[in-house]
Amino acid sequence: MQSNTRPAARTIGRDGPSFIEVARRAQIVECAIDTIAAVGYAQASLTQIADRAGISKSVISYHFAGKDELIQQVIADVSAAGQAMMWPRVQAETTSAGMLRAYIHSHLDFMRTHPKHVTAVTEILTHYRAQADDTAATPLEERLRQGQRDGEFREFSPRVMAWTIRAAIDEVGRRFVANPDLDLDECAAELTALFALSTQAHQ
Amino acid sequence: MQSNTRPAARTIGRDGPSFIEVARRAQIVECAIDTIAAVGYAQASLTQIADRAGISKSVISYHFAGKDELIQQVIADVSAAGQAMMWPRVQAETTSAGMLRAYIHSHLDFMRTHPKHVTAVTEILTHYRAQADDTAATPLEERLRQGQRDGEFREFSPRVMAWTIRAAIDEVGRRFVANPDLDLDECAAELTALFALSTQAHQ
Amino acid sequence: MQSNTRPAARTIGRDGPSFIEVARRAQIVECAIDTIAAVGYAQASLTQIADRAGISKSVISYHFAGKDELIQQVIADVSAAGQAMMWPRVQAETTSAGMLRAYIHSHLDFMRTHPKHVTAVTEILTHYRAQADDTAATPLEERLRQGQRDGEFREFSPRVMAWTIRAAIDEVGRRFVANPDLDLDECAAELTALFALSTQAHQ
Amino acid sequence: MQSNTRPAARTIGRDGPSFIEVARRAQIVECAIDTIAAVGYAQASLTQIADRAGISKSVISYHFAGKDELIQQVIADVSAAGQAMMWPRVQAETTSAGMLRAYIHSHLDFMRTHPKHVTAVTEILTHYRAQADDTAATPLEERLRQGQRDGEFREFSPRVMAWTIRAAIDEVGRRFVANPDLDLDECAAELTALFALSTQAHQ
DNA sequence: CATGAATGAGCGTTCATTCAT
């Protein structure tokens, strides 16, 4: 916010946000995630988030330009973590069917390890979706299209298929958040079989 | 305030909501649907709804215990209308595969004919937390189970399959609301094929 | 705000704000005047005004679109009262010198009878002036110009003269507010003489 | 915090503000003037002032007891600079009429050479409540009184005349701030003529 | 000396709800 020219930074860089600044922002983001996951996006006011963090409401305003920036940071952080965990597994696959299986499994694994993060982002995106563009092709859609070009997948609308896959995963996420006893392994297996059958080319 | 024991109902001695009461509630629910569909749930304050209905804000409070009850009634009314339009078509089918096709098509037909209602309920469900019990089996799940018993469907988790079907349909609904040019016929065909392949027993 | 179609209005018109509405608005405007006069524009928050009125802060929001509308109404009300009291006396004069004398005296008389109103409007205009246009000619400036055309006034810049007259009157207003014992009659006589001498044509 | 009794001042044993202390305060005051002139008093928060000065916000709190003291210092510094520039010219005059002319011209010259300072102080005085005592006679009033004793000026209330002169000059200042194209020379000539006519003894 | 971090009070505004008529 202000340009912090700190006298002797710990390691390399000279400028940039201080250690404590980074930590504080991360802490606040985590609290925002907890709060949104716990009470839902609509009820997650700055007061609620601050209370849960045990800090004053204005601390958030100090570290973030506004609520919007905080929410965007939540999305950015969770997305980055998710991408880091999921895409390597997806990329490692050589077949489209394997890719699809890896996509589903890695998403559900991420849910298992970061349930609150997934809940929070789902809440946010659900509320923001209204004004989102949604017309652009997602990476998943592109992968499906590739599978069709390779002849591995049958002919179908990649867009509708991608919507359905995402919707199915998100739905399982919601169910898992509502009921932590849900067997994610079973769900992953079910969804994998479901979409394998619905995408594979006729033999 | 919720149970109005009014002095002299229109017909018999039996107490209960009067004619005008029922009509008023229905009118308000319709206005709520219009308003939510038009401006979104977040902007649909009681003031907005009342203004759009040309009535005073307090008349809503008079006929409904609170905003929550109104919203629940919106969901109930739209659900009832949807059930009335969709289930006969589903029931008329003799095969499980036909049932599934009818389920998908009738849902998407309802979207086409009642876009505002679908928009409103989608908005509401988006902004309300999913506090449903969700552990009970839905009628759809029961139908899927029946298809398995008949040997028409392969073995799969009827629950996960039902979740996915509903999620896919709702997702199409959201997309249709965001983009009215969406080709619902194509979507219906795509989803029908998708779930036919993923449910059918191996030949 | 809402269109009040009241069943039987008291007198003529059908539509329009109700009696109590008008009274409430007037009361709130009066309280705003009191508050601004007492604590200054910068400190006159809605909370202060509401507290002084013994009402809830939201009552103001109910009767006015926002703080801006309230402030504008203060200006409008005071201006209307001032115009009604002052311009007839100014118009009644047949000479420009008489007009100027009447202008000064009537302004100071208005201050005597409405000290808080004058203070409040002075406060407001002082804070709003920054972004005001101020390039248009005021009625006073036009009158001065007329006096020059008639040969009754000497040659001077009507604009600077008008500025000075207004500034002198406002200054006396400020002094009177700060010190209610100030002899307004003497001030009026002094200013009258001052501007008579400074405007009159050489004999 | 206000009276810093520092262990070893630079020169003598006498305590008092150090060199750097004085310089820092002066720098901050200048930045405050720049900021207020640029963005207006209402937007001139300590954050804005500190950012513009390239210093931390707390350094202001360190050198000044609070925002009030800073603002008062702005007024004091600008007043001192104005006095230094203006009074010698006023003192140099031998006649009261000359004094009055010099008073007006030197004030308007100060505006021309120090527009930011005048803007800032004008902004401050506009937004601060006039809590001055105002009962004491100003030097200008004394000079007017002297002119009367000398028979050079006619009989009038020196107090009201002094008020008017100051108000006229300040008004021109406000107009000049709002419109830098304003012809200050013309204004000076107009005001000089105006007050010469209104003060001079009858010939 | 200097500062990044944190705080609490206050701002104008929105809104579901309540109540006397």
Next chain:
DNA sequence: GATGAATGAACGCTCATTCAT
């Protein structure tokens, strides 16, 4: 039955001030 009026809590946000380092 219906309503205009009023309320209080909560919202996101700003800002002067405080404090440990």
